[in-house]
Amino acid sequence: MQPLAEKKIVLGVTGGIAAYKVVQLARNLTLQGALVDVVMTAEATKFVTPLTFQALTHRPVYTDMWQMSNDADISHVTLGDRADLVVIAPATANTIAKLAAGFSDDMLTTTVLATTAPVLLAPAMNVNMWANPATQANLATLRQRSMLVVEPESGRMAEPMVGVGRLAAIERIEAEISALLGRVGGPLSGWNIVVTAGGTHEPIDPVRFIGNHSSGAMGYALATVARDLGATVTLITGPASAPLPLAVQVVRVETAQEMHAAVHAAVPSADMLIMAAAVADYRPQTVAAEKIKKTASGGEQRSLELTHTIDILGSLRDTTSVIKVGFAAETRAIAEYAQDKLRRKGLDLIVANDARTALGASDNAVTVYAPDGTAWEIARQPKAQVAAQIFDILLQRWPTPRRWTQSDTTDSHE
Ligand SMILES: Cc1cc2nc3c(=O)[nH]c(=O)nc-3n(C[C@H](O)[C@H](O)[C@H](O)COP(=O)(O)O)c2cc1C
Structure with a gap:
């Protein structure tokens, strides 16, 4: 049995260096039967190509909300509407700030604003960006709005630095996804x-x-x-x-x-x-x-x-x-x-x-x-x-x- 069979998961990928790790998450979720719609910010596409996600999920990858208007079946809010769960990994400090302020200036923030599905964030960033009171206040706001945050881990980062900010292990994010999907409909x-x-x-x-x-x-x-x-x-x-x-x-x-x-x-x-x-x-x-x-x-x-x-x-x-x-x-x-x-x-x-x-x-x-x-x-x-x-x-x-x-x-x- 595929544990995530037919679950509609929107996987938001933002412009952090950990985007390469999330390729594995997209693959694992797909192998477990989930229908994974990847939405990338413009900055995310500078780290990993949409083609990589498309090849692994066997589904189109969304990068531009204006492209949507050419497609009769899908609009800028369709993905959010039909999602069972929205996951953002890695979630940059920038996207976290935009979500806390209620922005909808790209496909991903619009999807989050338009969804009633649970939202799970897996932040990843530089140690000081993570510790910055602005980031922490934004996350507190999002937690208050029932978004679930998979805390980053401590360890060696891309820059020659050690500290909290590294993306949580992919298996941890997967476990939180399974648990959250269970809680809403299991x-x-x-x-x-x-x-x-x-x-x-x-x-x-x-x-x-x-x-x-x-x-x-x-x-x-x-x-x-x-x-x-x-x-x-x-x-x-x-x-x-x-x-x-x-x-x-x-x-x-x-x-x-x-x-x-x-x-x-x-x-x-x-x-x-x-x-x-x-x-x-x-x-x-x-x-x-x-x-x-x-x-x-x-x-x-x-x-x-x-x-x-x-x-x-x-x-x-x-x-x-x-x-x-x-x-x-x-x-x-x-x-x-x-x-x-x-x-x-x-x-x-x-x-x-x-x-x-x-x-x-x-x-x-x-x-x-x-x-x-x-x-x-x-x-x-x-x-x-x-x-x-x-x-x-x-x-x-x-x-x-x-x-x-x-x-x-x-x-x-x-
Ligand atoms: C090489 C490089 C690595 C970056 N890594 C991160 C990161 O891990 N986390 C983060 O919050 N921002 C990181 N940034 C900054 C973001 O890319 C930047 O804030 C961007 O505006 C994020 O856009 P987005 O949130 O729309 O994807 C990085 C920038 C560069 C140039």
Whole structure:
């Protein structure tokens, strides 16, 4: 499936040196199925030719609003009218100033003024131009008018300078585009979803810990799918090796105790909690203040006293204001253990998987169980697709957030 299929995106390109990077953005959005109409300012065409964008988007590139009058089907406001989203990348200080003042003296500013679609700006400029109070005041005005700004990054610039002003990474801009398109029309628009992911590290001493093989990939895939479907996502992650999803709120934790605190802080404003993290069941009873020495007493043998970690889902057993989805990773009797956990912890759904093939892998095969005995098999495939299918099931069961309606019927908790 193409995530941006048929989405009409106007990509405004202005006269900054970072225009060359946006060629890749135009290509990526097109490959994801979006209909990308590139609008370039006159200055932008001095950095990259319209032909480059035209060849990659397979669509005409607009540079002159007066040319429009020759075409019966398209006028100076048509692109803005029909857009699902307007993105300006790079956005120069000059264009930002013109937008703040409400100018419409070229095709791009006219399109922005004429659109009711969301507008996303990715500024890029010299460090001092960025820090200039005029630029910051203009951006504040535009934010106030609900335009979304993907902040520039700090780093080496085209001029021999280092500082804030470099265009945000293309993948960050893409993630913000997906999230914004989800929020305006996606099926999870209006939902607040908390996803936990990764493993936990339970310290033994200042340099050692008990951990597990969780890569975070399953939870991160769930967070990404939820974001693209329009949810506001809080991702609470323990240590993990998979790349973090962008355009979601990330809370980093180390231990089960920290994850417990983060989940309890997030749940009151959540509609759904998905606990995909591989939380340690045991932790060392005491944590040594100093590194335990190899030569310390005890000879060859050394034992570690363990105690149960806090049970996060168990602590939410009586919380019914949030839809609770658990994960069970087992190595045997998977269905039996998973359904037992579903009942004991008063969950609304549980996703069962084989710990031997799920943890640290890029693919997964899962079975989803509901308290009423319904089961859904999801065949082995990349975790992103497994996550998408899990959300198909969730949306089937809860078409609207529980916090607002009591539409679900899964109240068969023991
Ligand atoms: C080599 C060169 C690089 C430039 N890079 C930037 C830039 O990265 N950001 C910016 O705001 N302006 C930059 N400018 C200045 C803009 O091109 C100038 O303000 C222009 O009027 C912008 O027009 P536009 O906003 O209509 O595209 C650059 C100018 C030159 C000559």
